[in-house]
Amino acid sequence: MNRPQLYQQLLHNESQLRFLWRCEGLEHFVHLMADFLHWPELEFQQLLVFLREQNQQLVQPDLELFSRCWFPYAYKRAGQQLLWIPAFQKPEQPFLEDDLVSWRQSLLAQLIRPVTQLQPLLAQLQSLPVVQPELLIFHWSRCGSTLVSGCLMLEPELKVLSESMLISDVLLDPELSPYQAQCLDLLVRLQGRFRHQEQQLVIKCNAWDLQHWRLWTHVFPESRLLGLIRQPEAILASHQRVSGRHMVRQQPELWSGIQQGLSLLQYRVEVIRQMADFMLQLQQEKPVLVLDYRQLVATSATELATLLGIQLDEPQSMAWQKRRTMDAKARQTVFIAAPQDPATQFTAQEQQLIRERLGSCYQLLSGQGLA
Structure with a gap:
């Protein structure tokens, strides 16, 4: 040889x-x-x-x-x-x-x-072990999804894939459109394969993966679904401080159907509108739990785990509660919420634009979570 x-x-x-x-x-x-x-x-x-x-x-x-x-x-x-x-x-x-x-x-x-x-x-x-995600998390970004996935990572039997750029990039390649379902199945089997004694897989999608929700639910029809949303003004204010990839125009485009020539704020408003429309479609067609950020942070660790189908003992509950007090993106730092007063973030004209384009769909979705 x-x-x-x-x-x-x-x-x-x-x-x-x-x-x-x-x-x-x-x-x-x-x-x-x-x-x-x-x-x-x-x-x-x-x-x-x-x-x-x-x-x-x-x-x-x-x-x-x-x-x-x-x-x-x-x-x-x-x-x-x-x-x-x-x-x-x-x-x-x-x-x-x-x-x-x-x-x-x-x-x-x-x-x-x-x-x-x-x-x-x-x-x-077909030579690979079948991997069926226990939970798929769709979100608008800056909605607490990293808080949720961070808590789930505390459980040794769970494997959490948090925002796989590989999967997102493959799904956006138009040349692979005829093979999208096979590609998604393949990549989840490869990235989600249990190599460290895990028993269940959780996938937190990228925000722009929401446009592919039908594909995800077709390939993984048995997965539980969680949708996370937030007051649009709070999301937009967060992206003014540090912009996410999906909130600026990309080449190639991450989103289709958004007109050219918009200001940055107008573009971001249209992105949230698209995500809201996709989330509404998902809510109308599939059994998804939609949680608003304010509902999410108001739930206890035990309540959150129960919503996700997990039972915690007291030490686990304390670990989840401690994780929830830390910055989701910098775990050694205690989380301090940034001020979110729209009056200090946006002009009256900008606030009107946000309300007109996003107010009604946000209200529809925010009423679908916890009673």
């Missing part, structure tokens, strides 16, 4: 990959690679050249074995390629992207970077 073949074998060997993942020094890493590649005289510079060549080659994996060790983390539309990272840690940060930053620190992730094409993997979909 030649070295490229041994390398392909290595990519599927969980035991060998774990040894490499635990390496803290280059010398040890090179020593292990020399052993695995049957290359006793291997030196660091030789290894770099070899790995550079291999990283440029598309991997054609045995997906069931390969995905035990590797986690797809990014999508390159040019070439419809998936990029992979070692899958030896459980997601635990407020956003999956934060986990990926941490996971990239290992020598294994820095030196071995597999790339595959997406579409050929669809043929191996």
